[in-house]
Amino acid sequence: xxxxxxxxxxxxxxxxxxxxxxxxxxxxxxxxxxxxxxxxxxxxxxxxxxxxxxxxxxxxxxxxxxxxxxxxxxxxxxxxxxxxxxxxxxxxxxxxxxxxxxxxxxxxxxxxxxxxxxxxxxxxxxxxxxxxxxxxxxxxxxxxxxxxxxxxxxxxxxxxxxxxxxxxxxxxxxxxxxxxxxxxxxxxxxxxxxxxxxxxxxxxxxxxxxxxxxxxxxxxxxxxxxxxxxxxxxxxxxxxxxxxxxxxxxxxxxxxxxxxxxxxxxxxxxxxxxxxxxxxxxxxxxxxxxxxxxxxxxxxxxxxxxxxxxxxxxxxxxxxxxxxxxxxxxxxxxxxxxxxxxxxxxxxxxxxxxxxxxxxxxxxxxxxxxxxxxxxxxxxxxxxxxxxxxxxxxxxxxxxxxxxxxxxxxxxxxxxxxxxxxxxxxxxxxxxxxxxxxxxxxxxxxxxxxxxxxxxxxxxxxxxxxxxxxxxxxxxxxxxxxxxxxxxxxxxxxxxxxxxx
Ligand code: ADP
Numbered sequence: 001x002x003x004x005x006x007x008x009x010x011x012x013x014x015x016x017x018x019x020x021x022x023x024x025x026x027x028x029x030x031x032x033x034x035x036x037x038x039x040x041x042x043x044x045x046x047x048x049x050x051x052x053x054x055x056x057x058x059x060x061x062x063x064x065x066x067x068x069x070x071x072x073x074x075x076x077x078x079x080x081x082x083x084x085x086x087x088x089x090x091x092x093x094x095x096x097x098x099x100x101x102x103x104x105x106x107x108x109x110x111x112x113x114x115x116x117x118x119x120x121x122x123x124x125x126x127x128x129x130x131x132x133x134x135x136x137x138x139x140x141x142x143x144x145x146x147x148x149x150x151x152x153x154x155x156x157x158x159x160x161x162x163x164x165x166x167x168x169x170x171x172x173x174x175x176x177x178x179x180x181x182x183x184x185x186x187x188x189x190x191x192x193x194x195x196x197x198x199x200x201x202x203x204x205x206x207x208x209x210x211x212x213x214x215x216x217x218x219x220x221x222x223x224x225x226x227x228x229x230x231x232x233x234x235x236x237x238x239x240x241x242x243x244x245x246x247x248x249x250x251x252x253x254x255x256x257x258x259x260x261x262x263x264x265x266x267x268x269x270x271x272x273x274x275x276x277x278x279x280x281x282x283x284x285x286x287x288x289x290x291x292x293x294x295x296x297x298x299x300x301x302x303x304x305x306x307x308x309x310x311x312x313x314x315x316x317x318x319x320x321x322x323x324x325x326x327x328x329x330x331x332x333x334x335x336x337x338x339x340x341x342x343x344x345x346x347x348x349x350x351x352x353x354x355x356x357x358x359x360x361x362x363x364x365x366x367x368x369x370x371x372x373x374x375x376x377x378x379x380x381x382x383x384x385x386x387x388x389x390x391x392x393x394x395x396x397x398x399x400x401x402x403x404x405x406x407x408x409x410x411x412x413x414x415x416x417x418x419x420x421x422x423x424x425x426x427x428x429x430x431x432x433x434x435x436x437x438x439x440x441x442x443x444x445x446x447x448x449x450x451x452x453x454x455x456x457x458x459x460x461x462x463x464x465x466x467x468x469x470x471x472x473x474x475x476x477x478x479x480x481x482x483x484x485x486x487x488x489x490x491x492x493x494x495x496x497x498x499x500x501x
Pocket of ligand 1: 029033317346347372375397399401
């Protein structure tokens with residue numbers, strides 16, 4: 001091992017994160033929250049941190065501080081060469097955010113899709129992006145020693161780095177870490193797209209980049225990254241099973257020694273009840289009265305009656321099968337006859353949008369549905385509701401239940417993945433209980449949990465205790481970033497992984 005990659009405890013590290021989504025620049029889900037917060041937390045711990053992401057539409061307008069950097073990519077992409085621009089934003093000390101600018105690939109209305117249809121050239125877009133990441137990792141003057149990639153969009157970076165280390169004269173190549181935020185999205189594309197990587201076809205193998213004749217980007221990363229992580233300890237165990245392994249459990253089991261679950265943190269600078277520009281009133285554990293003000297304002301905002309004493313249930317979610325809408329809708333059809341109200345903010349599958357409209361028509365004045373992406377309303381729903389519903393089929397970590405805990409909104413969750421790791425049910429600890437869990441993936445089990453919530457609502461002192469318990473749980477980023485630092489140091493102290501070797 002060269003001196004440049006020698007790990008010594010305590011020494012600041014040089015880390016390059018790569019992700020398609022990074023908050024506050026571009027976001028469709030929790031991936032963005034995590035990568036943005038991890039970058040900041042590592043920089044504040046004294047590490048040298050770069051984040052690289054695509055320059056999506058609108059970012060330059062919203063962040064006028066971005067400046068163009070002189071850089072030439074000019075990279076092979078199949079039988080062509082493609083160039084891109086490099087832009088830089090330095091939001092705080094020790095943190096550099098690099099943007100790959102390519103109008104044809106990234107200056108579009110959506111990140112991955114438009115009007116519900118994936119862009120036909122997603123393989124090309126993200127293979128190119130991955131190549132830009134590797135190019136930066138190799139030639140940035142501050143020489144990153146760890147490249148930490150996230151999900152399928154950047155998973156091929158691990159393979160590209162490994163290949164260049166062995167065959168491309170890059171003996172000091174960084175160690176790679178791949179975080180799986182969601183195993184259900186693997187980046188599956190027609191086999192011919194593998195040619196765009198310009199890698200030897202030997203990696204297009206069922207134990208690496210190939211699956212059933214197709215390119216599988218995430219699989220290639222799982223096979224070749226030096227370290228693998230997921231975003232909660234329970235999900236790290238679940239993905240080793242056939243039920244949650246999405247066809248890759250066998251490969252993950254093989255890599256188990258290098259796999260670790262690290263629970264995501266919450267960015268409390270953004271998600272807090274006391275200094276929050278999105279909330280019409282502030283409140284705290286000491287004085288919860290502002291929460292009622294937020295609830296009234298929310299009811300007004302979404303057009304529900306401001307009647308006192310009726311529990312409000314809410315959710316903010318991608319409208320995708322994963323999020324449990326198949327059990328949420330029938331459970332609500334059953335439960336909304338009771339004295340309760342429901343508000344949902346979401347975007348995604350058109351079938352679910354229609355089904356939600358039918359629910360609203362059946363229960364006028366009790367149900368409010370907002371379709372779209374609205375961060376401000378997301379905060380108000382988290383804060384203004386009494387109960388937060390998250391009946392996921394599977395949940396790698398889940399951030400919304402952690403936000404709701406901090407906001408004194410009692411989460412009702414299915415006991416899977418990160419939901420199980422973060423919420424405490426009375427059956428686990430009467431003193432520390434802060435939420436309601438159910439196990440079976442069924443509308444009946446969820447309806448039963450909602451009934452429990454209605455009972456809890458009828459006992460204000462107990463409800464208060466649940467709220468205070470939740471608000472006091474600390475998921476701050478220091479612990480999470482410390483976990484990643486350990487993983488990086490461990491990787492640096494070990495020989496690099498060699499696929500097939
Ligand atoms: P996932 O990443 O699987 O979608 P998470 O719970 O980990 O789920 O994170 C979702 C993030 O995206 C949260 O910050 C949530 O508030 C946000 N979010 C999801 N849908 C919307 C929406 N329609 N409007 C605003 N924010 C949303």
